Amino acid sequence: MSVPFEKYDGAGNDFVVVDADDGAVEDRAAFARAHCDRETGVVDGAGGRRGADGVLFLSLDGDTDPATVTMTLVQPDGSVAEMCGNGARCVAAWAADRSGASTVAIDTPAGRRRAVVEEEVAVEMGTPTFDPGAVPLAGDDPAIDATLDELDGTPAAGLSVTAVNTGVPHAVVFVDDVEAVDIDAVAPPIRHADTFPEGANVTFAAREGDGYRQRTFERGVEGETRACGTGAVAVAAAAARLGHLSDAGETNWVTVTPPGGELGVAVPDDGPARLRGPAEKRFEGELPVPGGEQ
Numbered sequence: 001m002s003v004p005f006e007k008y009d010g011a012g013n014d015f016v017v018v019d020a021d022d023g024a025v026e027d028r029a030a031f032a033r034a035h036c037d038r039e040t041g042v043v044d045g046a047g048g049r050r051g052a053d054g055v056l057f058l059s060l061d062g063d064t065d066p067a068t069v070t071m072t073l074v075q076p077d078g079s080v081a082e083m084c085g086n087g088a089r090c091v092a093a094w095a096a097d098r099s100g101a102s103t104v105a106i107d108t109p110a111g112r113r114r115a116v117v118e119e120e121v122a123v124e125m126g127t128p129t130f131d132p133g134a135v136p137l138a139g140d141d142p143a144i145d146a147t148l149d150e151l152d153g154t155p156a157a158g159l160s161v162t163a164v165n166t167g168v169p170h171a172v173v174f175v176d177d178v179e180a181v182d183i184d185a186v187a188p189p190i191r192h193a194d195t196f197p198e199g200a201n202v203t204f205a206a207r208e209g210d211g212y213r214q215r216t217f218e219r220g221v222e223g224e225t226r227a228c229g230t231g232a233v234a235v236a237a238a239a240a241r242l243g244h245l246s247d248a249g250e251t252n253w254v255t256v257t258p259p260g261g262e263l264g265v266a267v268p269d270d271g272p273a274r275l276r277g278p279a280e281k282r283f284e285g286e287l288p289v290p291g292g293e294q
């Protein structure tokens, strides 16, 4: 048995998109593990990398105003993420391609997010929180520019971490040069630290002009991705919290640049964060359903 899919890309974060209403994929974790693998997964019909950063199972209701999409992101390790910023932007582009709607409400496990599709796709990202219970953190104190003793003896020793939830947990580490970070060595001790009982995505950021360069090691992918939207929001939110954005203005758009593209982030004091950037369909095809009948 096979299922139709489309491949979308949001600033370098790439996703297999499956219409959940087809009902063909019973074991979503097995499907994601099989087709996201970077060596053996879905072949890129547009000539790019094999595999994907996750599978978006989507259900579109075009009869509501605005159109509503229920989004479930299943990651390469089979886990379900509560939120995905670039995924949500790809969802909005998918819904616009299908229904012509330029405004879309996206229901995620983290709550409803509104998106607008123009030349770029912008999505509301909720209000970032440093609250220890919401990140979540193991203790009662927030981690703001904090050195975690438990990282002693690891490649992450001595790094200052700011913990923030932008729909999913992020540990933000400001460095002088993101390119110089040995991310596969430094990120895992933070990602698995007891401080983060549900784990954390680990996002490195370095100032570049009025904005930031970004690299993120994603939970669920268990490796670096070419972009991460919740990570970009985490960078701007942490920078604002630490007083680093005073010259840029906290309600202005901040440019955050991951390896795969360019994102804009706004983190106003009095409302939800917003994320904008490119999101586009790359190709479509059919994929086998693991364990599915012939």
Ligand SMILES: N[C@@H](CCC[C@H](N)C(=O)O)C(=O)O
Pocket: 013, 053, 075, 081, 082, 083, 084, 085, 086, 087, 168, 169, 201, 218, 219, 220, 221, 225, 227, 228, 229, 230, 231
């Ligand atoms: N790439 C995403 C984040 C996806 C979720 C993350 N890997 C997690 O498990 O928390 C984004 O663009 O935000």
